[in-house]
Amino acid sequence: MRRSIVALALAASVASMAGGVTAQAAAGSAPLVVGEFAPFSGADAVFGPEMAGGCIPAVRAINADGGVLGHTMSCVEEDTRGDPADAVPAADKMIASVTNLVGALGPSSDEALPTVPILNQAKVPMFVETGQAAFDHTTAAYFWRITPADDVKGFALALWAHRAGYTRAAAVFGSDVGSQSDVPTLLTAWKRLGGTMVANQRIALDSSSYETEVEQLVQSRPQVIFTEVDPQTGSTYFSELQQLHGLIPIIGTEISLEAPWLKAVSGALGAGPTAKYIEGMQPYAPPSGPAWKVYNKTLRASSSQVPQPAQWSADPYSMTFYDAVNVMALAMLDGHSTSRSVENRYISTVTAPGAGKTIVYSFAAGKAALAAGHKIQYVGAGGPIIFNKWHNSTGAFEAAKFINHHLKLVGSVSAQKIASLSH
Amino acid sequence: MSLLLPAIGFGVVTASILALAGVGFTLQFGVTNILNLSYGSIMTGAAFVALLVSQQGFSVWLAVAAGGVFGAIFSVALNRGVYTPFIRRGTRLFGMIIVTISVALVVQYAIQAIWGASFFSLSGLHSPSIHLGDFAFTQIQLGIVGLGLGAMVAVHLLLRFTTLGKAMRATATNPELARNCGVATDRVIDIAWAISGGLCGLAGVVLVMNVTAFTPATGGEFLIPIIAVAVLGGIGQAYGAMLGALIVGITSELAAALISPDYKDVVAFVILIAVLLVRPKGILSEIAAAKEVAA
Numbered sequence: 272m273r274r275s276i277v278a279l280a281l282a283a284s285v286a287s288m289a290g291g292v293t294a295q296a297a298a299g300s301a302p303l304v305v306g307e308f309a310p311f312s313g314a315d316a317v318f319g320p321e322m323a324g325g326c327i328p329a330v331r332a333i334n335a336d337g338g339v340l341g342h343t344m345s346c347v348e349e350d351t352r353g354d355p356a357d358a359v360p361a362a363d364k365m366i367a368s369v370t371n372l373v374g375a376l377g378p379s380s381d382e383a384l385p386t387v388p389i390l391n392q393a394k395v396p397m398f399v400e401t402g403q404a405a406f407d408h409t410t411a412a413y414f415w416r417i418t419p420a421d422d423v424k425g426f427a428l429a430l431w432a433h434r435a436g437y438t439r440a441a442a443v444f445g446s447d448v449g450s451q452s453d454v455p456t457l458l459t460a461w462k463r464l465g466g467t468m469v470a471n472q473r474i475a476l477d478s479s480s481y482e483t484e485v486e487q488l489v490q491s492r493p494q495v496i497f498t499e500v501d502p503q504t505g506s507t508y509f510s511e512l513q514q515l516h517g518l519i520p521i522i523g524t525e526i527s528l529e530a531p532w533l534k535a536v537s538g539a540l541g542a543g544p545t546a547k548y549i550e551g552m553q554p555y556a557p558p559s560g561p562a563w564k565v566y567n568k569t570l571r572a573s574s575s576q577v578p579q580p581a582q583w584s585a586d587p588y589s590m591t592f593y594d595a596v597n598v599m600a601l602a603m604l605d606g607h608s609t610s611r612s613v614e615n616r617y618i619s620t621v622t623a624p625g626a627g628k629t630i631v632y633s634f635a636a637g638k639a640a641l642a643a644g645h646k647i648q649y650v651g652a653g654g655p656i657i658f659n660k661w662h663n664s665t666g667a668f669e670a671a672k673f674i675n676h677h678l679k680l681v682g683s684v685s686a687q688k689i690a691s692l693s694h
Numbered sequence: 695m696s697l698l699l700p701a702i703g704f705g706v707v708t709a710s711i712l713a714l715a716g717v718g719f720t721l722q723f724g725v726t727n728i729l730n731l732s733y734g735s736i737m738t739g740a741a742f743v744a745l746l747v748s749q750q751g752f753s754v755w756l757a758v759a760a761g762g763v764f765g766a767i768f769s770v771a772l773n774r775g776v777y778t779p780f781i782r783r784g785t786r787l788f789g790m791i792i793v794t795i796s797v798a799l800v801v802q803y804a805i806q807a808i809w810g811a812s813f814f815s816l817s818g819l820h821s822p823s824i825h826l827g828d829f830a831f832t833q834i835q836l837g838i839v840g841l842g843l844g845a846m847v848a849v850h851l852l853l854r855f856t857t858l859g860k861a862m863r864a865t866a867t868n869p870e871l872a873r874n875c876g877v878a879t880d881r882v883i884d885i886a887w888a889i890s891g892g893l894c895g896l897a898g899v900v901l902v903m904n905v906t907a908f909t910p911a912t913g914g915e916f917l918i919p920i921i922a923v924a925v926l927g928g929i930g931q932a933y934g935a936m937l938g939a940l941i942v943g944i945t946s947e948l949a950a951a952l953i954s955p956d957y958k959d960v961v962a963f964v965i966l967i968a969v970l971l972v973r974p975k976g977i978l979s980e981i982a983a984a985k986e987v988a989a
Contacts, residue, residue, distance in 0.1 A: 316811065446956045472955050473954065473955065473956040474955040474956065475955060475956055475959050477905075477915055478959070479711055479904050479905055479916065479919075480704060480707060480708050480905075480947075481955070482704035482707070482830075482947070483700065483701045483704050483947045483950040483951045483958075486697055486700050486701075486704075486830070486951075487697055487950075487951065487955075490697070502813055502907060503813070503907055503908070503912070506813070506815070506906045506907035507906055507907070510819075514821065514822075514823055514832045515823045515830050515832065531813060534813050534907075535815070535907035536907070538814070538906075539815050539819075539906035541820070
């Protein structure tokens with residue numbers, strides 16, 4: 272038994288290495304496949320459908336426009352379960368078994384540390400979901416990030432609270448790695464802006480009560496609370512605050528704008544108090560503009576494959592995954608090859624601004640421009656994509672509130688302000 | 695204002711929930727010798743029954759009662775329909791643990807299939823807070839403490855002063871001897887499942903009243919503290935579970951106040967390990983054993 276397990280593991284490793292060494296061009300006219308490498312089950316099971324909300328409309332639009340170099344495209348789910356123990360074999364399996372794999376969406380923070388090196392070694396271009404600061408200066412050539420890193424969020428939260436005139440703040444963050452990665456930059460930013468952090472609570476998730484923590488918070492007399500906690504923890508903590516002392520303004524990360532969080536917390540606090548006291552900051556991707564219109568139209572037309580597609584219309588992560596698939600497809604067209612290594616070289620070419628470039632807002636427009644011999648800059652549903660030398664592209668942030676069961680944008684923090692505060 | 699006294703007060707609320715759940719869990723194990731790891735999922739099932747009642751506009755306390763009734767009926771049915779057939783076939787302790795884990799998963803996923811993997815809240819939970827000196831509670835929390843105290847007194851009266859209680863203790867100590875002495879042990883076991891299931895149901899509903907938002911997995915996530923309470927007090931010892939609940943509830947809140955909120959669960963388990971090093975069978979097991987012998 273032990274020997275057969277070892278043999279299987281060796282076979283998987285050899286297959287994985289073989290995929291990595293060749294990164295060969297697609298055979299025949301078989302579909303080109305994008306791996307949705309994310310949790311589709313487990314605690315972060317929402318990540319997978321959110322990713323599919325971007326991938327499926329993208330391949331639909333690409334296929335409707337004749338595909339890429341004679342190939343159609345498709346998305347395939349690779350469930351990481353949000354656990355490195357499951358994600359590593361899932362990565363090996365995807366590399367070894369998916370024919371014509373041209374790239375991956377993901378991994379998320381749950382599984383990025385062990386799987387980014389595997390995908391990179393196998394030369395799979397990956398548009399990651401993880402915001403971990405560990406990848407801010409990554410040298411992994413096949414790593415691409417078009418959503419802001421976690422440590423940038425801290426700057427955005429602090430700037431937004433500072434603009435509202437708050438000077439005394441409290442940080443209430445979950446003890447999990449993802450939430451805690453926001454805290455150091457938040458503390459730094461808040462101090463640089465002249466604010467006082469009167470409490471910094473690192474709380475155990477999903478306890479039956481947080482009254483002691485709430486009491487501690489209230490005694491420190493903050494004007495505003497910065498937070499990132501899971502939905503159940505948030506509903507328990509803030510409903511106890513509401514009932515024992517009354518709510519104060521709360522500024523959360525993008526987690527606090529996700530549907531499960533809003534359902535749990537607004538169910539506990541009531542819709543009115545949620546709308547009045549809670550704001551969330553998320554990457555700035557306004558549901559408007561020519562690229563978003565194409566995205567939204569194709570998304571809404573994908574209801575046979577995407578359940579309740581409207582839920583992803585204004586989701587910045589779904590938008591950026593849509594953009595990622597378009598970028599992969601345009602990179603292959605520009606490089607005249609479906610080879611992953613060639614595709615990877617052209618990713619920054621089709622997104623970078625430049626004199627004389629044609630700005631395109633869709634795959635169809637990009638394909639036409641490339642066919643006409645133009646150089647292109649793809650500007651996506653999530654906005655312009657400008658990679659730095661570490662393949663990170665950070666944009667602005669927006670603040671939103673949950674009013675009448677809809678997210679309403681209430682303002683934004685520019686990329687320039689974040690950059691000037693962070694340096 | 696010091697956090698010490700409020701933390702103790704908040705610990706009493708947590709202890710009340712843990713006591714309801716822990717006493718039910720340990721009573722069930724004491725009488726039936728089945729380590730029922732589906733207990734947390736049954737708590738969740740009771741919470742969803744309470745949600746149904748609450749959605750019809752009834753009082754949240756009626757929803758609590760409905761959850762208790764569901765827990766009692768479901769537990770008896772579970773024992774008769776699933777566990778007893780396995781025991782008759784000779785399945786031993788470890789095998790039964792696997793069976794109970796399987797039941798837990800089936801119940802959890804059945805709830806998820808019916809209700810969806812989402813968050814739910816009971817209605818009617820908003821109540822003004824009441825300040826008693828350094829202590830602050832919501833009316834709901836005072837109700838939970840009252841329910842916990844009432845249930846513990848009822849369990850005490852049942853075990854100490856009724857024929858049924860004596861029969862339950864006899865069955866727990868030596869079922870064969872009890873049967874030979876004329877105790878209808880099958881009936882006693884049914885009643886033990888009903889009582890422990892009732893406590894399980896009550897605990898499930900008051901848990902979700904306190905956390906305010908819950909999922910099909912909420913009860914299962916609470917199982918570890920429940921087992922800790924039962925083991926700390928001496929597995930099978932109802933009074934031990936009450937004491938264990940107080941210790942775990944209060945120390946976890948004190949740890950949040952005096953050390954860090956991040957360590958509130960850890961400290962309770964450190965105490966559990968320390969106690970078990972000194973008293974391997976739990977705090978009250980030897981005292982209870984001595985009393986049983988004397989009686």
